[in-house]
Amino acid sequence: MQFTKKHIIFLIVVIGIASFISIYKLPYYIYKPGGADALNPIVEVESGHKSEGDMHLVTIRGGQATPVQYLLAKILPHQEVHPLDKVRPEGVSEDEYFHAQLQMMESSQEASTVVAYQAANEEIDITYNGVYVVSVVEGMPADNILKPGDRITGIDGESIQESSDLIELVETKEAGETIKVRVERDGNKRTEEVKLKRFPENENKAGIGIRLVTDRQVHVNPDVSFSSGNIGGPSAGLMFSLEIYDQLTESDFTKGLQIAGTGEIDYQGNVLPIGGIRKKVIAADDEGCDIFFAPNEGGAEDSNYEAAADVAEEIDSDMEIVPVDTFSDALEYLEQLNPGEK
Numbered sequence: 001m002q003f004t005k006k007h008i009i010f011l012i013v014v015i016g017i018a019s020f021i022s023i024y025k026l027p028y029y030i031y032k033p034g035g036a037d038a039l040n041p042i043v044e045v046e047s048g049h050k051s052e053g054d055m056h057l058v059t060i061r062g063g064q065a066t067p068v069q070y071l072l073a074k075i076l077p078h079q080e081v082h083p084l085d086k087v088r089p090e091g092v093s094e095d096e097y098f099h100a101q102l103q104m105m106e107s108s109q110e111a112s113t114v115v116a117y118q119a120a121n122e123e124i125d126i127t128y129n130g131v132y133v134v135s136v137v138e139g140m141p142a143d144n145i146l147k148p149g150d151r152i153t154g155i156d157g158e159s160i161q162e163s164s165d166l167i168e169l170v171e172t173k174e175a176g177e178t179i180k181v182r183v184e185r186d187g188n189k190r191t192e193e194v195k196l197k198r199f200p201e202n203e204n205k206a207g208i209g210i211r212l213v214t215d216r217q218v219h220v221n222p223d224v225s226f227s228s229g230n231i232g233g234p235s236a237g238l239m240f241s242l243e244i245y246d247q248l249t250e251s252d253f254t255k256g257l258q259i260a261g262t263g264e265i266d267y268q269g270n271v272l273p274i275g276g277i278r279k280k281v282i283a284a285d286d287e288g289c290d291i292f293f294a295p296n297e298g299g300a301e302d303s304n305y306e307a308a309a310d311v312a313e314e315i316d317s318d319m320e321i322v323p324v325d326t327f328s329d330a331l332e333y334l335e336q337l338n339p340g341e342k
Contacts, residue, residue, distance in 0.1 A: 024066060025065070025066060030063060030069055031060050031062045031082070031276055032076075033078055034060045035283055036058045036260050036283045037057050039055045042228055043240060046222035049247055052252055052255075053255060053258055054254060055243040056258065056260040057240075058239075058283050059280070060280060078279060099149070100135050100148055100211075101233050104213065104234040105234065106213075108233075108264060109226050111241075111267050112236075113240075114218060115268075117248070119241075119245055126218050128216055129153075130184075131212045131213065131215060134211040134213050135210070141196060141208045142194055152181055152182065155169045166212060167212075170196070170208070176197075178193050178195045179196065235275075238271050241265055257291060259291045260284035260292050261293025262294065271293075271295045271324050271327065272295060278310075281311045285319055291320045291322060294308035294322065295324065297325075308321050
């Protein structure tokens, strides 16, 4: 067959269309069930105890949509499409967003370490070095003044060690007042003046519009290490704490079962709600897990637990969906299990 000029033009057009629908990024973000990875290879306590079963970290897969992915997400079950600006605030680059997610993961690992080591009565020492700015709310006073990665060490001459210190100081101020923020950026110290403003979604609350992570240094004995790679966000906190505790103690708290779950954990051991729990239940079920811990939110309607139980019934899962408000709730549930039972 002899190729004519029309054939070549047609081929170029087809290649261009194919490239567009498979590569071009739309202003939409797709979420779908990810994986349920065993935590043994990810979390390692020095000379830690082994268990017959596994704790699992559950993830959601997400990414900016191409035209093909957008269409598939509209057709296939258990996939969600969100406008990109609802996922990643306008003005925040993909790298900045990814960095913020990794910072939240690091904070989650620290909190889970503190909770597990304290519960196991193991040696732990914590030092505080201020707070990091994770993200800046567009249109709020800190926008274009503070940046993700800035370390805040003081407000109006008062030392800041934890995020709660900063929040408590700001809560004493009124909208329109100016505060002096002591900041470290790229090794340089500076002081910035920022005027407080009422939050658009909460007129009774004034602030500067930043999300914070406390910069702690946690030293433990025996040592613990994490190899979570590019997994970001805070939602693995509960499962990290359970895995660490299981390795620190001689008893096998897995009882030979495959145990999954989700929920951010704070330094007091409270389990906080997260997004995308329906997809995480599906991912854990696909992995063949026996138990799934879900944030109970104090028994509130439309809680993470309620959503998890609903989707488990919808997909006819054999997993036991267990509501938890604290690390202790999850631990007590596992303690009362007999080996091989759920």
